[in-house]
Amino acid sequence: MLFNSIYFAFFLVIVYSLYWFLFNKRLSVQNCLLLVASYVFYGFWDWRFLLLLCLSTIIDYGFGIAIYNTEKRKKLFLWLSIVNNLGILGVFKYYDFFATSFAAFLNYFGFHANPGLLNIALPVGISFYTFHGLSYVFDIYRNKILPEKNFINYAVFVCFFPLLVAGPIERAWHFLPQIKQERKFSYRKSVQGLQLMLWGFFKKIVIADSLSPIVHSIFRDNANQPGFFLITGVIYFSIQIYCDFSGYTDIARGTAKLFGFELLINFRFPYFSRDIAEFWRRWHISLSSWFRDYLYIPLGGSKEGTKKAVINILIVFLFSGLWHGAHWTFIVWGLLHALYFLPLLLLKKNRDNTGPLAPHSFLPSLRETLNILWTYILVCFAWIFFRADNMTQAFQYIKGIFTHPFYATESFDPPMYYLPFIIGIFFFVEWLCRNHDIEFFFFKFKKSYTRHAVYLFILFIIVVFGSFRENTFIYFQF
Numbered sequence: 001m002l003f004n005s006i007y008f009a010f011f012l013v014i015v016y017s018l019y020w021f022l023f024n025k026r027l028s029v030q031n032c033l034l035l036v037a038s039y040v041f042y043g044f045w046d047w048r049f050l051l052l053l054c055l056s057t058i059i060d061y062g063f064g065i066a067i068y069n070t071e072k073r074k075k076l077f078l079w080l081s082i083v084n085n086l087g088i089l090g091v092f093k094y095y096d097f098f099a100t101s102f103a104a105f106l107n108y109f110g111f112h113a114n115p116g117l118l119n120i121a122l123p124v125g126i127s128f129y130t131f132h133g134l135s136y137v138f139d140i141y142r143n144k145i146l147p148e149k150n151f152i153n154y155a156v157f158v159c160f161f162p163l164l165v166a167g168p169i170e171r172a173w174h175f176l177p178q179i180k181q182e183r184k185f186s187y188r189k190s191v192q193g194l195q196l197m198l199w200g201f202f203k204k205i206v207i208a209d210s211l212s213p214i215v216h217s218i219f220r221d222n223a224n225q226p227g228f229f230l231i232t233g234v235i236y237f238s239i240q241i242y243c244d245f246s247g248y249t250d251i252a253r254g255t256a257k258l259f260g261f262e263l264l265i266n267f268r269f270p271y272f273s274r275d276i277a278e279f280w281r282r283w284h285i286s287l288s289s290w291f292r293d294y295l296y297i298p299l300g301g302s303k304e305g306t307k308k309a310v311i312n313i314l315i316v317f318l319f320s321g322l323w324h325g326a327h328w329t330f331i332v333w334g335l336l337h338a339l340y341f342l343p344l345l346l347l348k349k350n351r352d353n354t355g356p357l358a359p360h361s362f363l364p365s366l367r368e369t370l371n372i373l374w375t376y377i378l379v380c381f382a383w384i385f386f387r388a389d390n391m392t393q394a395f396q397y398i399k400g401i402f403t404h405p406f407y408a409t410e411s412f413d414p415p416m417y418y419l420p421f422i423i424g425i426f427f428f429v430e431w432l433c434r435n436h437d438i439e440f441f442f443f444k445f446k447k448s449y450t451r452h453a454v455y456l457f458i459l460f461i462i463v464v465f466g467s468f469r470e471n472t473f474i475y476f477q478f
Contacts, residue, residue, distance in 0.1 A: 001041050001042075002470055003200075003248065003251045003252075003255075004201065004205055004471070007044070011037075012255065016258055016259070019034070019259060024185070030183070031153060031156050034156050034161075035155050035156050035159060038156070038160055038164060041164065042124070042164055046123075049123040052123055052126075053123075053129060053158075053159065056084075056129065056133060056158075057129075057133070057154070059081070060084075060134075060136060061151055061155070063084075063137050064081075064137050064147040064148070065149070067140050067147070068140055077137075078138075078141045081133070081134070082137075085130045086130075088130060089126065091120075092120060092123055092126055093126065093325075093326055094326045124165045125164050125165030125476070128163070128164070128167050131169045131287075132157065132158050132169060133158060135171055135172065135293075135294060139171070139172055139173060145173050148172075148176055153176065156179050157170065157172060157175055157179060160256070161255075162256045162263070163256070163263055166249075166252070166475040167284075167287070167475070168253075168263055168264045168265075168266040168285070168286035169286040169287055170286070174264060175263075178260075183259070183260035184260070185260070189257050189260065192439055193254040193255065193256070194254060194258070195254070195442045196253050196254030196257065196439070197250065197254035197255065198455060198458055199247075199458070200247040200251035200252075200254060201247070201251065201462060201466075202247075202426075202461065202466075203247030203426070204244060204251070204473070205467055205468065206422060206461055206462055206465050207239065207247075208239075208241075208244035208247060208474075209467035209471045210419055211236045211237075211239060211240040211419065212240060212467075212471060214236055215233055215240055215387070218233030219237075219387060219388065219389075222393065222396060222400055223400065225400065225404065226405045227400065227401050227405065227406045228406050228407045231401060234387070235380060238271070238376075238379065238380050241383070241387075241474055242271065244474045244475070245267075245284070245474060245475050246267040248475065249267060250438065253265075264286050265437065267282065267284070268281075268285065268437075269430050270282035270283035271376055271379075271427075271430075272357055272430070272431070273353070273372065273375050274353040274357070274371040275344055275349070275353055275371060276337060276375060276378065276379075277341060277344050277350040277352075279379060280341075281354070287323070291319065291320060292316075295315070295319060296312055296313075296315075299316075302345070309345060310342060310345070313338055313341055314338050317338035317341070319334075321335065325477065328390075329385045329389075330385075332385045333382050333386045336382040336385065353371075356434075356435040357435060381398075384397050418465060422465065429441055442454065
């Protein structure tokens with residue numbers, strides 16, 4: 001079920017009404033309602049994938065208890081859980097990719113190979129709920145949390161519908177206590193939730209969905225585009241994917257607030273980053289921190305010497321690319337970010353920019369401006385591989401930027417001239433909130449009538465300039 005659909009609007013009103021007005025007296029009944037609602041939400045895509053979600057939930061629930069109850073076979077149960085989770089991912093997401101890649105490798109050396117492919121659809125959100133389960137069993141194994149005995153509570157942790165299909169990737173230590181704690185209706189939290197949802201819909205419907213056809217046209221016909229439009233295409237894609245994914249996160253966090261929950265923050269204005277290390281502390285935070293805690297640190301982090309640290313960084317970014325999809329373009333995208341990151345690591349500058357950005361002035365310093373611009377250029381270059389259909393198209397796109405005529409008016413008629421103005425407003429608001437959260441923007445307006453005017457203005461932009469084609473979110477494919 002899409003957030004930007006009429007079905008979700010009816011679904012949310014019904015579940016919200018039952019949750020607060022009919023089942024508000026008993027926590028266990030509220031949690032049961034959330035679980036049923038989450039299964040309905042997910043099953044709306046394809047009920048067959050719901051069976052896989054339930055199976056994954058049951059297995060990790062059992063392994064969590066088994067790991068806690070035994071000391072001798074603790075590691076065995078951990079590895080069984082890892083094999084189960086990665087096995088599910090491997091079959092549905094990676095088997096065809098590795099089979100065809102290995103066959104191509106053999107064919108290159110003259111050995112004919114024709115592997116049998118599964119050709120099965122990728123279950124929506126499989127990478128997200130798989131990582132939920134993995135983090136849960138890892139934390140039990142490390143004695144950071146106790147296993148959840150109540151299956152309903154654990155199932156809600158895995159399947160809570162706002163975050164089920166595109167995150168953020170929650171942690172058991174953060175979310176399970178909220179599920180087990182009695183929740184009371186909060187007007188302030190509900191207002192904050194609606195504010196986040198409004199901002200998220202603005203980013204998705206007005207900006208991301210409006211940019212989508214322009215980006216698609218430029219990438220599809222990149223061989224005939226002048227250099228200026230190719231540069232515009234990758235800049236527009238950088239804005240599209242950010243507004244699409246962070247828009248989903250805002251809607252998810254806002255929806256969770258309506259039900260009394262706080263989800264992890266997944267974005268902190270990443271395009272204002274002053275280096276790549278800071279970018280990854282601001283972009284898809286729940287994933288980057290997941291890889292840090294459950295892959296980089298267990299591998300030894302940077303404590304075992306420079307050589308091991310370099311290898312660990314390469315592994316983390318390789319897996320980050322693979323997590324996004326079974327294509328060489330994603331692998332190259334991940335390795336590019338590793339190459340961006342390594343100089344900072346080797347020079348011990350990866351923690352230089354952890355403080356606030358321009359805390360004492362409205363504008364950044366010249367040095368900060370240049371660092372932000374250079375970081376953004378590096379990120380955009382890597383986005384070309386992320387967006388391209390294949391490696392051939394990516395290299396053709398890059399070559400075209402440098403070899404095609406810079407500008408040709410007859411080659412492309414850029415539609416929607418209002419978009420740069422709306423994008424400018426969007427980034428202006430983000431800059432105002434650069435050292436806070438987006439809620440800071442709405443509560444800057446002390447008078448209620450001023451806030452209401454801002455709400456109406458955003459609604460007006462959504463209605464007048466929004467795209468209402470019910471486009472899926474980009475990260476649904478991961």
